[in-house]
Amino acid sequence: MKWLRYSVDGETFQGYLAQKTLHAVSAPPWGDWKELGIEHAMNEVKIEVPVIPPTFYAAGLNYVKHIIEVAESRGEKPVIPAAADIGYRAVNALIADQEDVIIPADAGEKIHYEAELVVVIGKKIKNVSEQDALSAVLGYTIGNDVSERDWQKTDRTFFRSKNSDTFKPMGPWIETNFDIGQAKTRVKVNGNQTIEFDTKAMLFDISTFISRSSKYVTFCPGDVIWMGTDGTSPNIRDGDKVEIEITGLGTLTNTFRRLGN
Amino acid sequence: MKWLRYSVDGETFQGYLAQKTLHAVSAPPWGDWKELGIEHAMNEVKIEVPVIPPTFYAAGLNYVKHIIEVAESRGEKPVIPAAADIGYRAVNALIADQEDVIIPADAGEKIHYEAELVVVIGKKIKNVSEQDALSAVLGYTIGNDVSERDWQKTDRTFFRSKNSDTFKPMGPWIETNFDIGQAKTRVKVNGNQTIEFDTKAMLFDISTFISRSSKYVTFCPGDVIWMGTDGTSPNIRDGDKVEIEITGLGTLTNTFRRLGN
Numbered sequence: 467m468k469w470l471r472y473s474v475d476g477e478t479f480q481g482y483l484a485q486k487t488l489h490a491v492s493a494p495p496w497g498d499w500k501e502l503g504i505e506h507a508m509n510e511v512k513i514e515v516p517v518i519p520p521t522f523y524a525a526g527l528n529y530v531k532h533i534i535e536v537a538e539s540r541g542e543k544p545v546i547p548a549a550a551d552i553g554y555r556a557v558n559a560l561i562a563d564q565e566d567v568i569i570p571a572d573a574g575e576k577i578h579y580e581a582e583l584v585v586v587i588g589k590k591i592k593n594v595s596e597q598d599a600l601s602a603v604l605g606y607t608i609g610n611d612v613s614e615r616d617w618q619k620t621d622r623t624f625f626r627s628k629n630s631d632t633f634k635p636m637g638p639w640i641e642t643n644f645d646i647g648q649a650k651t652r653v654k655v656n657g658n659q660t661i662e663f664d665t666k667a668m669l670f671d672i673s674t675f676i677s678r679s680s681k682y683v684t685f686c687p688g689d690v691i692w693m694g695t696d697g698t699s700p701n702i703r704d705g706d707k708v709e710i711e712i713t714g715l716g717t718l719t720n721t722f723r724r725l726g727n
Numbered sequence: 728m729k730w731l732r733y734s735v736d737g738e739t740f741q742g743y744l745a746q747k748t749l750h751a752v753s754a755p756p757w758g759d760w761k762e763l764g765i766e767h768a769m770n771e772v773k774i775e776v777p778v779i780p781p782t783f784y785a786a787g788l789n790y791v792k793h794i795i796e797v798a799e800s801r802g803e804k805p806v807i808p809a810a811a812d813i814g815y816r817a818v819n820a821l822i823a824d825q826e827d828v829i830i831p832a833d834a835g836e837k838i839h840y841e842a843e844l845v846v847v848i849g850k851k852i853k854n855v856s857e858q859d860a861l862s863a864v865l866g867y868t869i870g871n872d873v874s875e876r877d878w879q880k881t882d883r884t885f886f887r888s889k890n891s892d893t894f895k896p897m898g899p900w901i902e903t904n905f906d907i908g909q910a911k912t913r914v915k916v917n918g919n920q921t922i923e924f925d926t927k928a929m930l931f932d933i934s935t936f937i938s939r940s941s942k943y944v945t946f947c948p949g950d951v952i953w954m955g956t957d958g959t960s961p962n963i964r965d966g967d968k969v970e971i972e973i974t975g976l977g978t979l980t981n982t983f984r985r986l987g988n
Contacts, residue, residue, distance in 0.1 A: 626943040
């Protein structure tokens with residue numbers, strides 16, 4: 467089942483997609499929703515960010531190849547995380563599928579995509595075991611953890627390197643029926659594939675992150691966990707179109723625009 | 728003017744305090760609110776967290792004495808931040824005035840308070856000058872940035888050292904009329920004052936943080952910025968009551984409980 471947030475003439479709806487028709491409902495997918503009897507064709511709506519998370523979690527470094535390649539590009543020794551310590555991103559930076567990533571005029575050249583599987587929480591949980599962790603998951607979507615590498619290195623925090631407005635494209639929708647086992651994550655820049663990796667090839671898997679974190683934090687419906695990325699990215703320039711596909715989850719497409727250009 | 732969120736028999740209201748009476752309103756203080764004609768005596772309600780921020784910002788290290796004392800206690804050389812790089816805390820950890828801070832059973836002994844001025848944003852702003860930055864502020868409240876120092880040192884992120892459930896007491900209310908010029912921040916543990924400092928003695932002031940951040944991020948109504956703390960804290964133990972007073976903003980009071988005790 468595919469859950470979307472979308473707008474028509476400035477009014478925002480939430481609903482599910484069946485064939486090419488969106489059926490609006492009265493509450494989020496984890497809630498006590500009812501059909502509103504309002505339908506729209508998929509091609510006549512604007513897709514919005516599929517969920518505004520109360521808390522926006524991110525696994526960070528979670529694919530070994532990415533950790534090694536990033537360290538090498540900096541002339542540093544790779545440090546593989548010893549535990550699933552979860553991090554954060556910020557809601558101000560979220561944009562939807564098809565919206566533009568705006569690169570600040572003073573950003574450096576090293577603007578990179580990071581193609582990530584996004585877990586959407588559907589239940590309030592605390593102290594969940596690894597065995598039961600996935601029962602808290604409503605579904606999955608795609609995230610692009612856009613990063614400015616100079617600021618990421620120089621700043622004390624990720625406030626502008628990763629959380630500048632528009633740096634967190636997420637979508638296009640939440641898919642409740644997803645098999646990570648065979649899934650591939652693929653990225654295209656201007657139509658040319660730049661990377662493909664096994665979505666599941668994580669250092670710490672989804673159950674590990676949820677279980678360990680939930681010993682200390684309560685996950686709530688609508689919370690998202692971005693699961694990290696593999697490999698590296700070329701420098702993305704003004705006008706470049708980045709498409710991230712994860713098998714079964716659709717494609718997240720965003721064009722990058724640099725201010726001052 | 729004092730704005731509160733509060734509950735009565737499990738129903739949550741927002742409203743303002745006049746003398747000792749709470750007047751419920753229809754929308755947040757930054758919204759197009761109307762009187763609901765519902766009144767409660769202050770002493771018959773449960774105070775709730777005054778605002779659930781869309782994005783929860785924190786200045787981090789922002790008082791020189793705190794930076795030096797923390798570094799010395801670790802046997803490290805103090806590093807004074809060169810720029811107002813804003814950080815984050817997590818919504819899951821928020822609790823209200825009078826609620827208990829729950830210390831996880833596996834936490835170390837070094838549980839510390841951090842008494843902080845909290846800025847509440849009332850307007851959507853981007854690219855604001857230092858001169859105009861305070862026009863975005865709705866009001867002020869108090870935060871306790873509870874920290875577990877061992878995890879803060881060992882973990883890759885602050886997910887449990889600072890964002891364990893209940894580690895972010897905030898309140899009791901939002902005061903729109905606040906003069907930082909003469910304000911003092913005072914902390915008492917079990918009735919005995921442990922520290923007093925000038926609230927305004929920040930490395931980077933509120934205008935600087937808002938203006939610099941707003942070059943990259945859009946602040947939204949309800950966002951909060953925790954402005955950092957001065958000095959250090961004794962180890963807080965099971966049963967200790969911590970009271971933080973900031974002149975003109977009231978007192979934030981929370982008792983600490985350790986699980987397994």
